[in-house]
Amino acid sequence: MKKHYGLVYTTPLTVWITLFFVAPxxxxxxxxxxxxxxxxxxxWRFSLDAYRALINPVFGKVTLDTLAIALVSTVLTxxxxxxxxxxxxxxxxxxxxxxxxxxxxxxxxxxxxxxxIAILGNNGLINEFLRGLHLTESYVPxxxxxxxxxxxxxYTYLPYAILPLxxxxxxxxxxxxxxxxxxxxxxxxxxxxxxxxxxxxxxVTSILFSFIPIFGNYAVPLLVGGKDNVMLGQIIxxxxxxxxxxxxxxxxxxxxxxxxxxxLAMLMLxxxxxxxxxxxxxxxxAEFARNGA
Amino acid sequence: MKRLVALSLFVALACTLGITGCAKKTGDSxxxxxxxxxxxxxxxxxxxxxxxxxxVVYDVYASNEEMYAKIKAGGTGYDLVVPSGDxxxxxxxxGMLEKLDKSKIPNFANIDPTILPRINFDKxxxxxxxxxxxxxxxxxxxxxxxxxxxxxxxxxRTDLKNKMTMxxxxxxxxxxxxxxxxxxxxxxxxxxxxxxxxxxxxxxxxIVKFDAESFAKGFANGEFSxxxxxAENVFLEYDPAKRGEVDFFIPKEGGPMYxxxxxxxxxxxxxxxAYKFMNYIHRPDVYAKIADFLMLPSVNFKARDVEKVKPNYxxxxxxxCEFKEDLGTYLDMYNKAWQEIRxxx
Numbered sequence: 001m002k003k004h005y006g007l008v009y010t011t012p013l014t015v016w017i018t019l020f021f022v023a024p025x026x027x028x029x030x031x032x033x034x035x036x037x038x039x040x041x042x043x044w045r046f047s048l049d050a051y052r053a054l055i056n057p058v059f060g061k062v063t064l065d066t067l068a069i070a071l072v073s074t075v076l077t078x079x080x081x082x083x084x085x086x087x088x089x090x091x092x093x094x095x096x097x098x099x100x101x102x103x104x105x106x107x108x109x110x111x112x113x114x115x116x117i118a119i120l121g122n123n124g125l126i127n128e129f130l131r132g133l134h135l136t137e138s139y140v141p142x143x144x145x146x147x148x149x150x151x152x153x154x155y156t157y158l159p160y161a162i163l164p165l166x167x168x169x170x171x172x173x174x175x176x177x178x179x180x181x182x183x184x185x186x187x188x189x190x191x192x193x194x195x196x197x198x199x200x201x202x203x204v205t206s207i208l209f210s211f212i213p214i215f216g217n218y219a220v221p222l223l224v225g226g227k228d229n230v231m232l233g234q235i236i237x238x239x240x241x242x243x244x245x246x247x248x249x250x251x252x253x254x255x256x257x258x259x260x261x262x263x264l265a266m267l268m269l270x271x272x273x274x275x276x277x278x279x280x281x282x283x284x285x286a287e288f289a290r291n292g293a
Numbered sequence: 294m295k296r297l298v299a300l301s302l303f304v305a306l307a308c309t310l311g312i313t314g315c316a317k318k319t320g321d322s323x324x325x326x327x328x329x330x331x332x333x334x335x336x337x338x339x340x341x342x343x344x345x346x347x348x349v350v351y352d353v354y355a356s357n358e359e360m361y362a363k364i365k366a367g368g369t370g371y372d373l374v375v376p377s378g379d380x381x382x383x384x385x386x387x388g389m390l391e392k393l394d395k396s397k398i399p400n401f402a403n404i405d406p407t408i409l410p411r412i413n414f415d416k417x418x419x420x421x422x423x424x425x426x427x428x429x430x431x432x433x434x435x436x437x438x439x440x441x442x443x444x445x446x447x448x449x450r451t452d453l454k455n456k457m458t459m460x461x462x463x464x465x466x467x468x469x470x471x472x473x474x475x476x477x478x479x480x481x482x483x484x485x486x487x488x489x490x491x492x493x494x495x496x497x498x499x500i501v502k503f504d505a506e507s508f509a510k511g512f513a514n515g516e517f518s519x520x521x522x523x524a525e526n527v528f529l530e531y532d533p534a535k536r537g538e539v540d541f542f543i544p545k546e547g548g549p550m551y552x553x554x555x556x557x558x559x560x561x562x563x564x565x566x567a568y569k570f571m572n573y574i575h576r577p578d579v580y581a582k583i584a585d586f587l588m589l590p591s592v593n594f595k596a597r598d599v600e601k602v603k604p605n606y607x608x609x610x611x612x613x614c615e616f617k618e619d620l621g622t623y624l625d626m627y628n629k630a631w632q633e634i635r636x637x638x
Contacts, residue, residue: 039361039387041362041365056632061637117510117511121514121516122515123515123516129320136520222461223507225502227501227635229500242462242463242626243463243625244358
């Protein structure tokens with residue numbers, strides 16, 4: 001008799017996802033609909049207070065600010081990651097380059113953020129250099145503004161964007177580019193029209209791998225952000241530790257989850273539309289070929 | 294979900310019973326202490342073990358919230374905790390603390406009698422024995438700032454714009470503004486909170502950021518000239534050889550201060566050991582050792598004569614300060630004001 005291995009294979013994954021993904025999210029959803037306890041925690045009474053509190057324009061502003069920083073950082077990350085991934089995939093020293101990408105992970109993330117403070121600070125490396133060249137007498141304030149946050153976020157999530165791009169580009173058949181050149185496309189045209197559509201899956205993965213963690217980031221704006229750079233992640237942490245409002249922390253996390261899921265759904269929808277359009281075009285071409293013959 | 298909670302409570306309970314179960318066998322030869330990180334030198338604990346024959350199991354926390362959540366979730370077998378004042382009052386109200394028999398702590402008499410009447414979170418110290426009190430102040434790098442007034446209004450100075458930081462801590466910063474305006478750091482008056490908010494917004498124009506994490510590092514490398522914060526954080530980072538460059542002061546208007554106190558948890562199994570430990574801590578020679586280690590002002594007046602290290606500031610510097618108390622439901626008023634300060638309207 002044929003054994004049903006399907007269940008055996010899927011059970012560990014299902015249990016894992018349920019325990020560490022579905023259950024926590026359900027608890028967050030549940031907490032967001034409960035009343036806050038005076039000293040943290042929740043009271044087991046249904047309440048919409050946490051969502052009513054979200055109407056506060058303060059949260060709207062923070063959400064928009066966070067979205068803006070996340071979008072700009074993600075776009076920059078992808079723009080830098082694309083040529084890196086392309087170069088790596090074509091290089092003869094692939095393995096060496098891969099190791100170089102991974103090496104920063106050997107150092108703790110917070111230490112790397114602190115080293116950015118040492119680089120960008122008023123008495124930091126860059127300002128020392130500028131003073132040495134007499135380009136400035138005192139210092140250029142690089143740190144503690146949204147650009148410092150953006151730079152450090154791009155730096156932090158760049159490897160996460162490069163790796164999926166690299167692995168997709170590596171599988172790309174580069175003779176297609178030569179064919180495009182033979183048919184009269186310029187170098188740039190061949191990259192944009194042939195390479196980009198073929199590595200779309202990698203680009204989407206890179207966007208997700210950078211946008212999602214950036215949108216919920218906490219440590220980077222806390223350490224290199226200025227007095228006006230508050231991101232959603234910080235507000236959530238404050239609600240848990242300082243203002244003792246767990247339901248509000250939960251409802252804000254729901255905002256992050258919903259925004260991310262909507263973005264994800266939109267990306268998937270666009271991809272599906274394009275795939276449909278392509279299939280339709282292909283079948284029309286096939287029909288045309290049949291009729292012609 | 295309820296079943297899940299019940300299950301985890303059951304597990305927690307089982308663990309507690311497990312701990313206390315084996316503790317019973319050893320009687321009062323063990324003491325479970327739950328204290329802040331880096332809040333007692335190791336040799337002070339070792340010496341207690343040697344003198345009393347009681348083994349100390351020591352565990353640490355980094356915030357009142359962490360300690361409270363852990364105890365609340367199901368008493369993990371600790372005997373002695375050291376909450377700050379606001380949490381002492383919360384834990385009293387929740388029936389989580391044991392009433393003290395002060396005849397078992399003769400060294401309580403060594404505690405500065407001028408301090409005790411200022412304690413509102415546990416009037417008459419029925420549940421708590423003061424451990425250390427402290428306040429955030431202002432550190433000035435004297436090589437970068439030549440003349441200044443020892444006042445919170447240093448943050449109004451536009452010539453120091455973008456060279457100053459304040460803590461990312463609602464109670465501290467709001468408390469400083471309230472004190473500057475002559476109000477209580479525990480006020481429940483909306484109008485006073487609004488005025489304090491306006492003052493903080495004025496300060497905000499001149500500071501570079503609200504920071505409770507890395508301000509001391511930035512101050513130590515000359516990035517910031519003036520920072521508000523705790524002395525121990527600043528001096529931990531600052532080159533000891535250049536310590537003379539730093540002036541740490543508690544502004545003359547006063548500000549919020551806190552008192553961490555030793556308390557026995559309700560139903561603690563090793564209360565005799567806990568009493569012995571509290572009494573030991575307030576022995577002048579022992580207390581002086583801890584004060585020298587922390588460089589904090591001593592609440593034990595007899596220890597002051599034995600201390601070898603000059604504290605960063607004295608009890609007298611805090612004469613205009615006020616203990617932070619639990620705000621209960623009024624916390625929301627502060628939250629709202631603070632949000633408007635941090636994010637804008």
